[in-house]
Amino acid sequence: MSKLLQDEVTPMQSGQSPYEKMLQNCLRGELRIVNAGLPQSQKRLSDLLNEKYPYVICNDGSTHLFKKTELEYLAGMIDAEEQKALLLPMLIALGADQAEATISILSGCEGKVEEKIVSKALDMPVTCDEAKIRIYKPQLALLRRKLKTTTVYVFSPKIVT
Amino acid sequence: MPELIKVRPTKVELVKLKRKLSLAQRVQKIVKDRLSILTMEFLQTARETAEAKRNLIDALTKLYRALSIAAGYHGYIVLEKELIATESDLKVTAGSRNIAGVRVPSFELADTPSKVGMRGYSLVDTSSWLDRAAELSEENLRAIIELAELQQNFELLAMEIKRTKRIANALEYIVIPGLQVTINYLNMKFEERDREEKARLKRVKVLVA
Numbered sequence: 001m002s003k004l005l006q007d008e009v010t011p012m013q014s015g016q017s018p019y020e021k022m023l024q025n026c027l028r029g030e031l032r033i034v035n036a037g038l039p040q041s042q043k044r045l046s047d048l049l050n051e052k053y054p055y056v057i058c059n060d061g062s063t064h065l066f067k068k069t070e071l072e073y074l075a076g077m078i079d080a081e082e083q084k085a086l087l088l089p090m091l092i093a094l095g096a097d098q099a100e101a102t103i104s105i106l107s108g109c110e111g112k113v114e115e116k117i118v119s120k121a122l123d124m125p126v127t128c129d130e131a132k133i134r135i136y137k138p139q140l141a142l143l144r145r146k147l148k149t150t151t152v153y154v155f156s157p158k159i160v161t
Numbered sequence: 162m163p164e165l166i167k168v169r170p171t172k173v174e175l176v177k178l179k180r181k182l183s184l185a186q187r188v189q190k191i192v193k194d195r196l197s198i199l200t201m202e203f204l205q206t207a208r209e210t211a212e213a214k215r216n217l218i219d220a221l222t223k224l225y226r227a228l229s230i231a232a233g234y235h236g237y238i239v240l241e242k243e244l245i246a247t248e249s250d251l252k253v254t255a256g257s258r259n260i261a262g263v264r265v266p267s268f269e270l271a272d273t274p275s276k277v278g279m280r281g282y283s284l285v286d287t288s289s290w291l292d293r294a295a296e297l298s299e300e301n302l303r304a305i306i307e308l309a310e311l312q313q314n315f316e317l318l319a320m321e322i323k324r325t326k327r328i329a330n331a332l333e334y335i336v337i338p339g340l341q342v343t344i345n346y347l348n349m350k351f352e353e354r355d356r357e358e359k360a361r362l363k364r365v366k367v368l369v370a
Contacts, residue, residue, distance in 0.1 A: 030188055030328060034195055037259025058259060065256025065267045094194045141205055153198055153261045155191045 034155040036060035042087035049075055049083070056089065064089065066149045074150060077120045082113045089152045090114060092140070121146045163338035165346055175347045182340040189332045196325045198261045203318040210311040217304040224301055227294040234290050243291065253306060263321045265314045268306045 039056040048054040054066040066088065075083055111128030118126050118133055121143055126133050135143065144151060168174045232240050252271040257264050 026328065030192060034191055034262045037262060037264070053254060053256070055256060062259070062264065063256060064258050065254070067267065067269050068254075068271075069269070094198060137201070141201055144202070145205060145209070149258050149267060152259060155194055155261070 037062075037064065037152060038091075038154060039064060039089060039152065042089065044084055045071065045074055045078075045086040045088055046080070046083040048088060064149070064152070070147060070150050073146070074117060077117055078113060082116070086113045086117070088150050090147070090150060091154045092151050093154045093156060118143065163335065163342045166339055166343040168343060168347070170347055170350045172351070175344065175351075178340055178344050178347070182337065182344065185332060185336050185340060189329070189337065192325060192329045192332060195261050196322065196329055199263070199318055199322050199325060202260050203315070203322055206311055206315045206318060210308070210315050213304065213308040213311050217301070217308055220297065220301045220304050224294065224297040227290065227297050231288070231290040231294045234288055240291070247295075251302065260314070260318065263317055265317050266310060268310045270303050270306050 036059050038059050040059060041056065043054075043056055048066055048071055054068065054071060055063045056066075058064050071088075074086070074088075078086065111131055111133060114133060115126060115128045118135065122135070122139050124139075126135060166178070168178065235243075254269045254271050256267045258267045259265070
């Protein structure tokens with residue numbers, strides 16, 4: 001029987017084929033580049049406002065430059081105390097069904113500042129639930145239009161609930 | 162019809178294939194998310210580019226009109242004399258930002274003298290027509306820099322969408338179906354082997370008895 005099976009199945013291969021190797025490398029590379037632009041650490045808005053060239057260092061060692069006009073736009077929405085609490089750039093993850101996006105809150109103020117900013121930028125009330133603000137895709141486009149450099153996308157292979 | 166992957170029909174290979182399938186599905190989820198984001202950003206950039214171009218053309222029209230009036234009012238020689246004194250280096254903050262894994266340039270015009278008295282020409286010898294022309298020139302510079310950034314982003318995003326789409330299609334139509342077909346094939350092989358083993362045992366039992 002085993003002889004029969006061996007006859008039917010194509011000859012065994014030692015290791016992976018060049019095609020498979022290329023494919024694995026491609027997949028690994030894809031995973032690496034999608035989150036290469038994530039910041040190594042976030043900075044407070046109050047600190048960024050005092051910098052001559054406001055930027056953060058990304059995972060791949062490159063810099064992510066913030067536009068001063070955008071920082072001033074954010075600063076105009078909130079008071080000095082809230083500027084100290086707001087960590088930038090804000091992280092946006094896409095939901096499992098791609099219909100909604102989630103803004104993850106990492107600052108220690110339970111998302112009140114982010115909630116205020118997103119509400120004002122979108123001109124509609126949003127609520128922060130479990131350190132996450134959920135918005136729909138058309139609203140995401142609107143938010144990104146106003147906050148181009150102060151928000152970044154995060155990609156997770158896990159399903160965002 | 163997806164192609165069968167050439168593997169040895171063993172349980173170890175089956176486990177390896179299942180792992181590869183899981184990895185491919187995870188990557189597919191990320192690639193799809195990324196493609197969706199890139200498309201959204203691309204459309205947004207396209208809209209903004211068209212708007213910026215329109216704004217620039219409007220601003221240039223206004224500027225040429227204002228300059229013509231200023232030239233007519235002062236005369237070319239006086240205007241040129243005043244404008245030579247205002248020549249200064251343009252300061253642009255250039256950096257980069259990341260949109261879903263795509264590095265795009267970011268430009269911002271810095272330190273433009275927006276106050277009338279700071280522009281460098283004599284306020285005594287010139288009129289408000291020149292002030293207006295100078296103000297419109299600054300607006301134009303901003304519009305040009307904004308358009309340069311948007312145009313570059315537009316091209317980079319388009320190229321990345323093309324590349325990501327190829328990966329997404331390869332995963333959806335070749336890689337994942339190929340892995341699924343091979344896993345099914347191996348499962349069928351093992352079931353067949355079990356059935357043959359049972360039949361062989363029954364035959365041996367009959368022969369022994």
